[in-house]
Amino acid sequence: MIKLVWLVPLLPLIGFMIIGFFGKKLSKGLVGTIASGAVLGAFAVSLGIFFELGGQTEKSVTIDLFSWITAGKLSIPFSFLVDPLSSLFLLIITGIGFLIHLYSIGYMHDDEGFSRFFAYLNLFVFFMLLLVLGSNYLIMFVGWEGVGLCSYLLIGFWFKNTAYNNAAKKAFIMNRIGDLGFLLGIILIFVTFGSISYNEVFEQAKHFIGDNSVITAIALLLFIGAMGKSAQLPLYTWLPDAMAGPTPVSALIHAATMVTAGIYMVSRSNILYTLSPFAMEVVAVVGVCTALFAATIGLAQNDIKKVLAYSTVSQLGYMFLALGVGAYTGAVFHVMTHAFFKALLFLGAGSVIHAMSGEQDIRKMGGLKKYIPITHLTFLLGTLAIVGFPGFSGFFSKDEILAHAWEHNKLLWFLGVLGAAMTTFYMFRLYFLTFKGSFRGTHDQEHHLHESPKSMTIPLIVLAVLSVVGGLIGIPEVLGGHHYLEAYLKPVFEDSSLRLVHHLSHETEYILMGVAISVMALAMYFAYNKYVKNKTLPANEGETLNPIHNLVYKKYLIDELYENVIMKPINFIGEALHKVVDNQIVDGIVNGFGSMVTGVSGVIRKAQSGNIGFYVFVMVISIVLILFTQLF
Amino acid sequence: MITQYVFYFLSFLAIMFGLMVVLSKNPIHSVLYLVLTFFAIAGHYVLLNAQFLAAVHIIVYAGAIMVLFLFVIMLLNLNKETEPHKNVWLKLSAAVASGLLLVVLVGSLKNAEMIAATNTFDPNVGLIENLGKTLFKEFLLPFEVASLLLLGAMVGAVLLGKKSIK
């Protein structure tokens, strides 16, 4: 099966090509079948690879496909690296990706861009698989850029709306900033190690002696790339705006692909980070700050998708916190569980929006429990998973991260728990406002309320089951379980874990767990008290809020800050350069040359009399002159 | 000694007939003077032990090319002195220009360093045997290409010579 790994990205690519070229001629059912089938096929192969890899002793297999770039001493093969990390990501991407495809068949059914949508989705999955499978940084970079392109295409899918287009551009440009860092990192890796293939780089890095400031620089540059792609402070603002795309796209970007790319890249390069404590410190601090910051914004949002978007940013912050404190397995574990419940929540939100005929404001919802029971139940399970309710998948992964954070630095742990409490609060706020209470929408909307079709609810159910049981592969030792995931991923993080010693007594772990659970319960109680018992509603537009609430509601005015501090000056400079340098100087020079040629040729043209005799005469004279100057 | 005199005589003939080609008013006379010039040049070839080349020269130039010229002139009925006169200044400038060219060419000779004949003199160079060997060994490809050139010229001439190309 491992030998067939090239099939995994190839199938979605073929799907993309068929749908992209012939999509208009095919029926909707066929398009949906091809697209979903391609990803399902990739999932089947990935599953085979996962189990084959688990069963064999050779944990890292490189499949050479062809020689890609050869120039001087630079030789980059196009090859795939199959190891526990990439095979796990393959499963997440193709598995969640397939469910989202399935869901989209129902969700996008009435959209005129149906086939275009599926072509983009397949392309998205293809690039993400390329990113994960590549055996060197360049292939990863290709996937990385491709994912950025597809996110642009999908966020701006409804391109007739200017605001959506702006959101797409924002995502693209924010990502570019990060990509520059990533590219510089790759170049620095090549300069330092003379290779960009993972195996060679990590092998050399292991024995790297001397000044590790180069490693720190590499790690930080790569992290800038991860910041852009995984929406960390300060490059996170594109992710909430990315809600402009269709809801399945949000699910795909937030859960299975795109944002996890940064986590994947850092955990892939774990040895480089382990060698540079400073870079790890930066990663951890940025992560925890993002987690807290986004969580506070999430507290005050009224758009169902915006809340989920900020929760994604926040959860990504947790993953980087995990990476920063050396809990690589924890980060990957959280990527996986987060993929389950965040996909579930987004698809659930999509189902709610579908039922509400496009309404996204939770102030206009309420009491949906009895109208859309399946969505309600699965959404509740997803919420419990994300807040870390004991036994659900989020609990185990979050607990692992927090335990490592405690070990590393008590303050990081405290902030992490605070963020978790806020997560609990806003998630239950969202849940209560949406499903409990009485309906607050218009009469028309109430009349239309209906459960979504099967193709939408089945993915919800599957994801709900995964969200509940997904954590079981990572039950920590302290609870008497086997951390299967840790064992599976061990070969990838072996070199790092040798350098990072973990020791935490069981008692401490129990206490930490207890604290986390009680904080979560407390936050849940507050949310219940406020939104169910007292039936408080978020303030309507235009109502005066207290200054802090207002600031949070306006997302700390970060967008405005960026606009004023970065965009306006750049626009001003651009305008000035355009008016003065371009229009006056550059155009002046270019036009000057043009008019000079016109003028001179107008004069010289007269010499072209058409008289051959004269031409010959001039020729002879010229020959004489040339001979004269050359010979004497 | 006789060789030397023959050389002077032939050179004199060549230059004189050459001038007559340019200066005579009647095109037919020009052609005939050119034929004589070619004969003088052929004489030079003989002096230079290039007998075969001299024969070919007579056959191709005097025999074929010049006949073609004569044929065209007669066909176009140009044998009268129909040529309108050029402006005197133009004639003068033409003479001055060509005179300058001659001066420059001759002047350049003065500074030129003569390469000495390296190998010993071989009187057989101009014989058919030697020429044939060189032609078909070293210059086989150009020889074949030349045949293509002639073919192309022939086709072109036939096409151009047709009354009207539709």
Next chain:
Amino acid sequence: MSAIQIIPINWYILLSAVLFTIGVLGVLFRRNAIIIFMSVELMLNAVNLLLVAFSTYLSDSAGQVFVFFIMAVAAAEVAVGLAILMSVYRNTKSTDIYMLNKLKG
């Protein structure tokens, strides 16, 4: 006994130069395209003569082979050139090159 052993090569160069210049003079001097054509032939022959002279001087037959090629090219040139002249004459009823000034810029 060859002439080249008695007569210095410079004389041949001089003779060729003179013949060549006469050709140039013809081109500049005359208006009749046919005469100009013949002047061009004269120039070609001046070069031929020089090639033969040097070929004999250096005892290298390559020079004489080149003369063959020049003859072939000249024959082709004359055939095509005269054909062109014919069609020019057919159109303008003249072989005066001063009539052919349509290439005015």
